[in-house]
Amino acid sequence: xxxxxxxxxxxxxxxxxxxxxxxxxxxxxxxxxxxxxxxxxxxxxxxxxxxxxxxxxxxxxxxxxxxxxxxxxxxxxxxxxxxx
Numbered sequence: 001x002x003x004x005x006x007x008x009x010x011x012x013x014x015x016x017x018x019x020x021x022x023x024x025x026x027x028x029x030x031x032x033x034x035x036x037x038x039x040x041x042x043x044x045x046x047x048x049x050x051x052x053x054x055x056x057x058x059x060x061x062x063x064x065x066x067x068x069x070x071x072x073x074x075x076x077x078x079x080x081x082x083x084x
Contacts, residue, residue: 001033014054016063016080021056023063028053030068045071059084 009025032047051066065078 002030003032004028004030009052012054014063016082018062018081018083021054021059021062023054023056026053026055027051028066047071 005028007027009027011022011024014021014023028051030047030049034045036043036045047068047070049066049068051064053061054063056062062081063079067074067076069075
């Protein structure tokens, strides 16, 4: 079971190591439920995440930042473009 919703937000300027870009941020909220079957039985895994991805015209994806939970363990990350 996978549910992902996307929402485009207002343009903004962001600066990363590769430079400053005029971007459209897109929020992505996801919820994933999986079940795997093993000889010892089934394992269920629940994953949630909330990310924002920044896209620049002519460049593509320049930054992502978000957090989530995988099997009850929280995580946080930011990914940025470092060079063109």
